[in-house]
Amino acid sequence: MTTDERRRPDARPRAFEEVLARIEERIAADGLTVGDRLPGERQLAEQLGVGRSSVREALRVLETLGVVASQAGRGPDAGAVLTSRPGNALTDLLRLHLGLATLSMREVIDTRLMIEQWAAARAAAAPAGTASTRTATARMAEAIAAMDAARDPAEFVEHDIAFHLALAEAAGNRLIVAVMRALRDALRRYAVDAVVRLGDTGGLQDDHRRIHRAIVDGDAEAAAAAVADHLARAYPDSGPDA
Amino acid sequence: MTTDERRRPDARPRAFEEVLARIEERIAADGLTVGDRLPGERQLAEQLGVGRSSVREALRVLETLGVVASQAGRGPDAGAVLTSRPGNALTDLLRLHLGLATLSMREVIDTRLMIEQWAAARAAAAPAGTASTRTATARMAEAIAAMDAARDPAEFVEHDIAFHLALAEAAGNRLIVAVMRALRDALRRYAVDAVVRLGDTGGLQDDHRRIHRAIVDGDAEAAAAAVADHLARAYPDSGPDA
DNA sequence: AGACCAAATATGGTCAGACCATACATCCTG
DNA sequence: CAGGATGTATGGTCTGACCATATTTGGTCT
Numbered sequence: 203m204t205t206d207e208r209r210r211p212d213a214r215p216r217a218f219e220e221v222l223a224r225i226e227e228r229i230a231a232d233g234l235t236v237g238d239r240l241p242g243e244r245q246l247a248e249q250l251g252v253g254r255s256s257v258r259e260a261l262r263v264l265e266t267l268g269v270v271a272s273q274a275g276r277g278p279d280a281g282a283v284l285t286s287r288p289g290n291a292l293t294d295l296l297r298l299h300l301g302l303a304t305l306s307m308r309e310v311i312d313t314r315l316m317i318e319q320w321a322a323a324r325a326a327a328a329p330a331g332t333a334s335t336r337t338a339t340a341r342m343a344e345a346i347a348a349m350d351a352a353r354d355p356a357e358f359v360e361h362d363i364a365f366h367l368a369l370a371e372a373a374g375n376r377l378i379v380a381v382m383r384a385l386r387d388a389l390r391r392y393a394v395d396a397v398v399r400l401g402d403t404g405g406l407q408d409d410h411r412r413i414h415r416a417i418v419d420g421d422a423e424a425a426a427a428a429v430a431d432h433l434a435r436a437y438p439d440s441g442p443d444a
Numbered sequence: 445m446t447t448d449e450r451r452r453p454d455a456r457p458r459a460f461e462e463v464l465a466r467i468e469e470r471i472a473a474d475g476l477t478v479g480d481r482l483p484g485e486r487q488l489a490e491q492l493g494v495g496r497s498s499v500r501e502a503l504r505v506l507e508t509l510g511v512v513a514s515q516a517g518r519g520p521d522a523g524a525v526l527t528s529r530p531g532n533a534l535t536d537l538l539r540l541h542l543g544l545a546t547l548s549m550r551e552v553i554d555t556r557l558m559i560e561q562w563a564a565a566r567a568a569a570a571p572a573g574t575a576s577t578r579t580a581t582a583r584m585a586e587a588i589a590a591m592d593a594a595r596d597p598a599e600f601v602e603h604d605i606a607f608h609l610a611l612a613e614a615a616g617n618r619l620i621v622a623v624m625r626a627l628r629d630a631l632r633r634y635a636v637d638a639v640v641r642l643g644d645t646g647g648l649q650d651d652h653r654r655i656h657r658a659i660v661d662g663d664a665e666a667a668a669a670a671v672a673d674h675l676a677r678a679y680p681d682s683g684p685d686a
Numbered sequence: 687a688g689a690c691c692a693a694a695t696a697t698g699g700t701c702a703g704a705c706c707a708t709a710c711a712t713c714c715t716g
Numbered sequence: 717c718a719g720g721a722t723g724t725a726t727g728g729t730c731t732g733a734c735c736a737t738a739t740t741t742g743g744t745c746t
Binding site (some may be wrong): 206218226230231234235236237258259262266267268269276282284286288291294295296299301302303304305309311312313316317322375376377378381397 | 460467468471472474476478497500501504506507508511525526528530533534536537538540541542543545546547552554558559562566617618619620651672684
Binding site for chain 2 (some may be wrong): 723727728729730731736737739740
């Protein structure tokens with residue numbers, strides 16, 4: 203893993219890469235799942251015949267990818283525990299690559315457009331009775347109310363993010379939710395500026411209500427259309443053919 | 445970065461996190477870009493007042509996220525060089541989280557559906573004269589020909605991946621391309637099985653030609669429809685409302 | 687002068703050992 | 717039995733050493 207084509211092709215795998223592979227094997231073989239603990243760093247090092255620093259580097263990689271979390275001390279929660287936080291990795295990825303100008307804000311916004319429309323249509327088409335769908339739509343309503351009560355753009359945007367995240371959750375795809383969260387994190391500052399520039403948020407709120415209504419009504423077409431209108435309002439310079 | 449809510453909220457930042465932050469600052473402040481070199485590990489450790497192992501852990505994180513690549517030895521290519529490979533990180537992320545059952549294959553396939561349809565419509569709507577669009581559509585045609593000549597399912601799938609990757613590239617969004625690549629990597633084995641099960645790949649190839657034609661003709665609607673038909677054929681149990 | 691080979695050197699990769707900080711476990715005391 | 721002191725397992729960090737790799741440098745032979 204973390205294969206990098208920049209390295210010499212015949213390069214001997216590094217010790218920490220070997221550790222990564224072995225840990226991954228072990229997860230698959232032992233059927234480890236979220237909440238299970240990995241052996242301690244010292245024990246792992248001895249088992250795999252490598253130094254503790256190599257084990258630590260491997261664990262750092264797994265932590266970066268949101269697969270383990272480490273806790274010092276003693277007890278059931280201490281040590282390296284398997285977790286599931288793909289979101290942080292995606293957020294870091296976007297931020298760093300935006301900083302390197304490998305990705306443009308435009309590409310991030312476009313991706314958000316894509317996800318958002320898909321999620322709205324999917325959420326509307328999903329069976330409305332599902333518990334997860336109901337809680338998601340309830341959270342959307344809460345976020346709308348919170349945006350009405352927001353006293354400044356930053357607060358408004360926080361609840362706006364919550365609204366759109368709930369929308370993604372209503373679509374019932376955790377990968378999409380994780381990507382959505384990362385995209386919104388990356389766009390947070392941008393969104394605040396947009397709200398400030400816009401001044402009146404009434405139009406945005408009308409859109410939010412339309413979206414929510416369409417999803418509750420199970421009207422996928424109306425939901426997608428409402429999202430398209432909403433994003434056209436939020437990003438006026440990003441038409442579908444721009 | 446790599447903030448993990450599992451950690452005690454008042455936890456003192458770890459040394460390697462400090463290093464990460466400083467390196468990120470430095471990239472932004474000095475306007476470093478792809479190809480530029482970071483100081484050596486020993487020098488960095490001294491500058492930041494930490495041990496070399498902490499620097500190494502930070503570099504490992506950056507390497508995992510596809511931002512740096514390290515080369516031993518001496519000379520202009522040695523050391524930690526800024527790169528831009530978001531793809532490997534995404535691939536690792538998907539593989540590990542699929543292994544932990546945090547993500548289901550279903551969610552990955554759904555995401556692929558979303559991207560693929562969006563990319564086809566976007567590629568068709570894009571100005572056809574662009575050099576990048578032309579090379580992407582040319583690669584699509586090459587991949588179709590290679591699939592015709594393929595002698596076994598694995599080979600067919602390789603070129604199929606190339607086709608769909610070129611499709612994503614034709615849409616002109618590097619983030620989408622990176623995600624698409626990771627999704628296809630994750631689905632490779634699954635795709636081979638699907639081709640074996642299907643037996644006759646004639647229908648798939650007809651679809652590929654339809655997609656290519658629609659994009660060259662600039663017909664976004666036809667392109668999206670062709671992709672929808674194609675994926676319905678490739679994943680028969682994954683209807684849009686399933 | 688040029689070509690070739692050897693030594694120096696800069697760089698990442700790895701290990702071993704020490705020590706600290708943390709937080710639960712254990713035991714002892716009142 | 718309650719509560720505090722001590723023990724201990726665990727991650728976090730540093731130091732220093734040594735190895736592997738690949739370029740740079742310089743010297744030597746032709």
